[in-house]
Amino acid sequence: MAAPPSKKYYLFGYPIAHSSAPALHNHCFKSLGTESTYTIWSTSKVTEEMLAVIHSDDCGGAAVTMPNKTAIIPFLDELSPESRITNACNTIVKIPTANGGVKLVGQNTDILGVRNALLSALKEQHPNRPIPTDASAAYPSHGSFAGLVIGGGATTRSAAHALTLLGLAPIFLINRDVDEVRAVMDAMPHLSSKGGLIHLRDPADVETHLVGEGKARILMAVGCIPSFAPQTLAERMVYTTASAVFTVPYVVPTVDSPRSPVPHTASLPRNAETIMYKVAAAHGWYVIDGIEAMIEQGFAQQRMWLRGVASVAVGSDSSITGVALEQSARKSTRERLTAPSAATTEAIKLEVDRAEGKASAVLPKK
Structure with a gap:
């Protein structure tokens, strides 16, 4: 399988410096032979700066955690049935449109x-x-x-x-x-x-x-x-x-x-x-x-980002990423969670909310 295009993926929320998601996703990206990266973006609000990052061409998709899982919904183009039912979005999939554009689709892979x-x-x-x-x-x-x-x-x-x-x-x-x-x-x-x-x-x-x-x-x-x-x-x-x-x-x-x-x-x-x-x-x-549920929701995100489809069927299809990749990613993530590094401990201490002193984004008037 050819390596997918290299993109930047983000986790938006606060506090999130403790998250093991970057370890899981970056392991997957490396195993897929891509130079894509997954990094945290600490923010307690949905800000204009955050939305600009998501809409940028080099952003391949995003994860959203508390306290923004519901706050992000009005800024998306479409919601999956699962996000509508739970009124929560923890995954943003960027899906190409017929006119050459991209729409932001919200999904809830916690399910x-x-x-x-x-x-x-x-x-x-x-x-x-x-x-x-x-x-x-x-x-x-x-x-x-x-x-x-x-x-x-x-x-x-x-x-x-x-x-x-x-x-x-x-x-x-x-x-x-x-x-x-x-x-x-x-x-x-x-x-x-x-x-x-x-x-x-x-x-x-x-x-x-x-x-x-x-x-x-x-x-x-x-x-x-x-x-x-x-x-x-x-x-x-x-x-x-x-x-x-x-x-x-x-x-x-x-x-x-x-x-x-x-x-x-x-x-x-x-x-x-x-x-x-x-x-x-x-x-x-x-x-x-x-931990297993956290890992499985991460795999669901990987599959959706790779296929550009925000469906339950795609999120559950392990053939997209492959058994070997998922086994190694699961092992690596569990090892990190059971033995946190000094760097992680220090990152937690130094985490700063990028939204501090900034206003929440406002929906444009229709």
């Missing part, structure tokens, strides 16, 4: 990070089974197979949609804040037709919805809460409720889905070795650390 990491775990559990990238847990003769998200906010919306793409319904939510749960439900009305979003407030709710004949069975869970020891009763109740879910007996169906083998129950906490990770593992769940 694919979660989904593809869970699919990867499924392949580990069933190494001799072909599992398609669009695998779905459709077990019509075995009742309802559900997903669980622990947390709230934009990350929860991405995780909930990822579980929906895997055919799981309904999606249960564990969160201490009723208003935050309501906000997630209001933001994702499309899930109502798939069984909805159900708030599990305490172990009694777990008994009501998950215990007994004919009740939904949770196949996969995603943790979206920081790894801080709980201090309040409400925070402790999150872990108590999650533990109640993890202890519900799980019987593997004897007949597989036509699109996917049945997983052992799987859990994907957001960060490596979080408290929730340890709780799930202690209860016998097959646990994946959140």
Whole structure:
């Protein structure tokens, strides 16, 4: 395969000096034989300067992180269905237009990070089974197979949609804040037709919805809460409720889905070795650390940038980058995360917000 044209790619957000994304993407670019680069651009706002960089001819695409995932949306030409559903964009793909121009398309690869990491775990559990990238847990003769998200906010919306793409319904939510749960439900009305979003407030709710004949069975869970020891009763109740879910007996169906083998129950906490990770593992769940989701969303970005297409199908097609490249990039990124360098520590200390003292960009009047 011929090397793609060399371009500049950026990560916009603040603070981001700790990010391992440059290591992942620059490893990929080098392996592809291109001189493309991926660098951080620390900014807490969407500024005119930031937009000028994105629109420049030498910019091949960009990643966007907090606090700009929603703020960038009005400045894009088009949004993917995934970005519209979650009201978040973490990836900008520059797509050529028929008139020789370029349009900026926003995508949310956080969704694919979660989904593809869970699919990867499924392949580990069933190494001799072909599992398609669009695998779905459709077990019509075995009742309802559900997903669980622990947390709230934009990350929860991405995780909930990822579980929906895997055919799981309904999606249960564990969160201490009723208003935050309501906000997630209001933001994702499309899930109502798939069984909805159900708030599990305490172990009694777990008994009501998950215990007994004919009740939904949770196949996969995603943790979206920081790894801080709980201090309040409400925070402790999150872990108590999650533990109640993890202890519900799980019987593997004897007949597989036509699109996917049945997983052992799987859990994907957001960060490596979080408290929730340890709780799930202690209860016998097959646990994946959140580093894998971060790596998978990065691969999705690489595939979209290489093809100039912002679709779920392209973002999930590992043949675009190749197995060997992804294996080496995964290994390199994990090594960096487990052994941060002195240079990274110093960069975190010296990081400066480029938007400090500057106004946010203003949309032109139509």
